[in-house]
Amino acid sequence: MLVVHWSPVNYSKNILKNGIRKSRNGVYCFPLTGHIALDRWWMKALKRFRKDGKKYNGFVFRVEESDFPAYFGHFIGHMTSDRSEKPIKTLIELGMEIQNTIIWRIGERAVWNNIEVHNHDQDFLKLGKEVIKKNPDDYKETLTDAAFMEYILEDCQLVLPNSINASRIIRVISPTKEFGKVLYKQKKDEYFE
Numbered sequence: 001m002l003v004v005h006w007s008p009v010n011y012s013k014n015i016l017k018n019g020i021r022k023s024r025n026g027v028y029c030f031p032l033t034g035h036i037a038l039d040r041w042w043m044k045a046l047k048r049f050r051k052d053g054k055k056y057n058g059f060v061f062r063v064e065e066s067d068f069p070a071y072f073g074h075f076i077g078h079m080t081s082d083r084s085e086k087p088i089k090t091l092i093e094l095g096m097e098i099q100n101t102i103i104w105r106i107g108e109r110a111v112w113n114n115i116e117v118h119n120h121d122q123d124f125l126k127l128g129k130e131v132i133k134k135n136p137d138d139y140k141e142t143l144t145d146a147a148f149m150e151y152i153l154e155d156c157q158l159v160l161p162n163s164i165n166a167s168r169i170i171r172v173i174s175p176t177k178e179f180g181k182v183l184y185k186q187k188k189d190e191y192f193e
Contacts, residue, residue, distance in 0.1 A: 001091060003029040003158055004058040004173065006043050012057050012172065019166040020059060026071075026159040031098060032060065033153070035146040041154045043175060058173035061164055065091060071159040072097045094158070103128035105152040106142055 005020050005027060020027050030042050043056045063070075069087040072094055088094050107128030132139050142148055 001063045001094065002032045002060055002170070003063055004032055004039060004042075004060050005029040005164070006046055006056045006058050008054040009057050009175065010054070015059055016166055016169065016172070019168070020061075020164040022161070022163045026161045027164055029061075029063075029158050029160065030156070031153075031158060033149060035149055037146060038150045038153060040173075041150065042157070055175040057175065059164075059169050060171040060173060061168045062170065063091065063094070063158070063160070064168075067160045067162060067164075068094075070094065070161065072156065073101075074155050075157050098153075100125060101156065102139070102142060102149075102152055103132065105148070106131055106138060109148070 007015060007020070030039070032039055040058075043058060046056055047054070068091075069089050072088055088097055104124045105128070107122075107124035107126065107130075110127055110131045111122060111124070142152075
């Protein structure tokens with residue numbers, strides 16, 4: 001799975017030379033989806049909330065089994081005890097967690113579209129699975145719906161416990177250049193200062 005870590009542009013040379021050093025909690029990153037707005041959501045959020053005027057580059061790398069255990073979920077959850085209750089131990093578990101997040105939102109959307117009163121005690125994951133069972137194409141359609149995918153994953157993050165070696169960085173995404181699906185390019189070709 002490819003992910004992106006956002007860091008201020010002025011740290012780019014250091015990251016390309018020494019890798020991405022973990023902070024106190026780990027290395028924060030986000031799965032790449034191929035949806036431009038969603039893949040750049042954290043860059044925009046950092047600029048909006050930090051208000052320091054900095055621009056951010058995205059450092060794309062592949063998550064490996066050696067990067068686990070990790071945390072995936074809402075960014076607020078990682079700041080609470082939720083982090084220690086839901087460690088993800090493998091790439092397969094990470095894929096399942098992301099898939100379950102999407103299915104949960106499909107179940108939630110089914111309730112929105114229903115005339116019945118929204119009940120917060122409903123099992124949206126179960127409901128989402130029922131919706132997909134009735135219409136298997138609903139999951140695929142959700143993956144291509146950029147606006148709904150942004151709603152589903154915008155606040156989510158993956159937190160890895162270890163630093164990332166510079167040799168693992170596949171590409172650097174500049175804050176101004178448009179991008180779609182990530183292509184394997186030499187990182188030096190995409191470095192912008």
